[in-house]
Amino acid sequence: MKVGYRASMDNEQHIRITPRTDPVAPERLAEILADPGFGLHLTDHMFVAEWTPESGWHDARITAYAPISMDPATAVLHYAQEIFEGLKAYRHDDGSVWTFRPEENAARMVRSARRLALPELPEPDFVASVDALIRTDERWVPGAPGERSLYVRPFMFASESFLGVRPAKHVTYMVIASPAGSYFAKGVRPVSIWLSEEYARAGVGGTGAAKTGGNYASSLVAQQEASENGCDQVAFLDTVERKWVEELGGMNLYFVYDDGSIVTPPLSGTILEGITRASIIELCGKLGRRVVERRFSIDEWRDDVRSGRIVEVFACGTAAVVTPIGLLRWRGGEVSSGGPTGDQTGPVTHELRQALVDIQYGRAEDTFGWMHRVV
Numbered sequence: 001m002k003v004g005y006r007a008s009m010d011n012e013q014h015i016r017i018t019p020r021t022d023p024v025a026p027e028r029l030a031e032i033l034a035d036p037g038f039g040l041h042l043t044d045h046m047f048v049a050e051w052t053p054e055s056g057w058h059d060a061r062i063t064a065y066a067p068i069s070m071d072p073a074t075a076v077l078h079y080a081q082e083i084f085e086g087l088k089a090y091r092h093d094d095g096s097v098w099t100f101r102p103e104e105n106a107a108r109m110v111r112s113a114r115r116l117a118l119p120e121l122p123e124p125d126f127v128a129s130v131d132a133l134i135r136t137d138e139r140w141v142p143g144a145p146g147e148r149s150l151y152v153r154p155f156m157f158a159s160e161s162f163l164g165v166r167p168a169k170h171v172t173y174m175v176i177a178s179p180a181g182s183y184f185a186k187g188v189r190p191v192s193i194w195l196s197e198e199y200a201r202a203g204v205g206g207t208g209a210a211k212t213g214g215n216y217a218s219s220l221v222a223q224q225e226a227s228e229n230g231c232d233q234v235a236f237l238d239t240v241e242r243k244w245v246e247e248l249g250g251m252n253l254y255f256v257y258d259d260g261s262i263v264t265p266p267l268s269g270t271i272l273e274g275i276t277r278a279s280i281i282e283l284c285g286k287l288g289r290r291v292v293e294r295r296f297s298i299d300e301w302r303d304d305v306r307s308g309r310i311v312e313v314f315a316c317g318t319a320a321v322v323t324p325i326g327l328l329r330w331r332g333g334e335v336s337s338g339g340p341t342g343d344q345t346g347p348v349t350h351e352l353r354q355a356l357v358d359i360q361y362g363r364a365e366d367t368f369g370w371m372h373r374v375v
């Protein structure tokens with residue numbers, strides 16, 4: 001593959017920036033940032049680059065955010081050859097703007113690209129594209145109060161128009177961004193989980209470890225079932241024995257035992273290799289807590305919560321950082337890991353969440369070198 005669009009001495013030299021002439025007015029932007037919600041408002045600009053086998057990555061540009069027009073035969077619309085990433089930009093109290101381990105998102109996007117037969121975007125090009133969009137739309141990065149951020153969504157899709165099942169020879173990579181409010185605006189609140197026994201998310205040899213749209217499309221009906229059963233989110237089991245706990249629709253899982261040990265399901269190839277998950281393992285090492293990556297059965301979840309051996313359950317991911325799990329419900333029963341009423345957050349969950357958030361917002365020393373300065 002040809003070298004990316006990045007110049008070796010200047011990451012952004014090869015990105016053509018055309019500022020929009022009609023950016024959102026300051027008053028309207030202030031209104032949006034006061035209550036951004038999640039994924040509702042998009043910033044003024046977007047990043048775009050193209051790939052062909054002959055030219056490699058080329059034509060990197062930042063332009064006004066706008067709809068893209070597609071031929072009805074565009075391959076992604078039919079065969080779902082698509083991958084994406086998600087990361088956040090955080091404003092620190094001194095006004096600077098930072099991302100959290102963006103090179104890990106870049107590396108995961110390379111792994112996803114391999115699985116989906118898409119071209120690899122070199123890691124420095126990925127980071128340069130994210131940095132360039134954040135710098136261009138810096139005024140969209142919210143500051144204090146609360147855990148607000150700018151959510152950044154890089155994605156890549158088969159943009160060649162043809163009907164036929166083969167890897168596309170024209171691929172488009174884009175980055176868009178959307179301001180995000182505090183995930184827990186009213187304080188951290190445990191969520192309830194529905195166990196999906198009928199549907200699976202990913203099988204051995206499938207695309208479970210890739211961040212590709214199809215995984216999320218196939219999880220929607222299970223998520224609907226969760227809502228119908230009064231639960232916030234859905235948990236999936238493995239497809240072979242229907243016994244091993246994998247992950248939630250959009251987060252990895254952790255179980256805290258009464259002896260202080262912490263268990264998380266292993267990277268089996270069928271779950272997403274969460275960057276928050278990996279960071280928690282490192283953080284626990286520093287805090288003197290032991291994390292065991294091992295297969296963990298649904299019976300252990302039910303029985304060990306019931307017996308009191310599991311004292312906390314939490315989920316983790318970029319959007320919510322660390323989310324306590326108050327309740328596991330399935331057809332015919334439920335167990336609470338959030339105290340008698342399912343609404344309590346345990347001390348380990350709280351400690352890990354706070355430690356991560358403090359690093360992300362620059363309130364604690366970044367001893368791991370996780371933060372990447374953008375502005």
Ligand SMILES: Cc1ncc(COP(=O)(O)O)c(C=O)c1O
Binds near residue numbers: 277
């Ligand atoms: C299926 C799934 N698992 C886990 C995660 C958590 O990954 P990360 O911590 O990198 O956000 C996500 C979120 O991106 C996800 O979509």
